[in-house]
Amino acid sequence: MPVTEKRYPDWVQAQRVRGTTVKKKGDTYYLYQRTSRRVPGKKYPQPVDTYIGIITPEGVIKSEKKKISLGGIEVREYGFSRAVWQLCPEGFKKPLGNDWEDVLSILIWKWSPETYLIKEGRVKAEQDFHYQFNAQAASLSRRIYKEHGVDIKELQILKSIYVLYFEKERVVSKISREQEQLLEKTGVELSMC
Structure with missing residues (x-):
């Protein structure tokens, strides 16, 4: 047939x-x-x-839909890390001199091990510095609260905002209304740096 x-x-x-x-x-x-x-x-x-x-x-x-490959995608925590970075007061940075970025990166990594700062290559080894990081963390937390009226614990809800790394671009995940209100309250911008 x-x-x-x-x-x-x-x-x-x-x-x-x-x-x-x-x-x-x-x-x-x-x-x-x-x-x-x-x-x-x-x-x-x-x-x-x-x-x-x-x-x-x-x-x-x-079809107008853009097709992307999901094979090489990498996801990192972004919201919390970016907020802490932007809210870091000058009073915390100044005593640390040129080390402030490294110390801040290590503290953020301690609070959020999946931070985008790792992907960006901005987290150095803690052993390379002679600081008491628990004391630095407490100092940073107090200073952020004093200057911005927000506690590190309140910023934890931002940990579910991710950056997605594709082959040639980066995209920030969806932001909830509660997260949006906190970002507005603190003045934090989540544009890709």
Whole structure:
């Protein structure tokens, strides 16, 4: 018995070119790019379809969606770390001199081990410095509260704001209303630095 090819209306057939395939769902026709790949354990190459768009009598309406690869994605804590960095008072920085950024990075890492500062290469080894980090943490916490009226514990809700690193871009995750109110209260901006 011979294999028969699906027959579509002429306006759909006109869009079918070599390397593409058409799929019908309901009354709508969709155009896909068709390739194949080898799969271990399978006798023949397996088809791989990539969506192109919807076929209409006027032509193909291409998808405007941007496709990104999720294979190389990396996720880091961002909201809390960025807030502590921005709220760090001059009174904390000045006594530490040129070490203030390193000490602050280490303190943030101690409070939030998944901080984006690790990805940015900004956290150095604690052993390289001769500070009592517990005392520095207490000092920073007191100074932030005194200057900004917010406690480090209150900032903890920002830990669920993440930065997602894709191959060529960075994106900040969704921010809840409660987090947004805290950011407004403290004046913290979460734009990518």
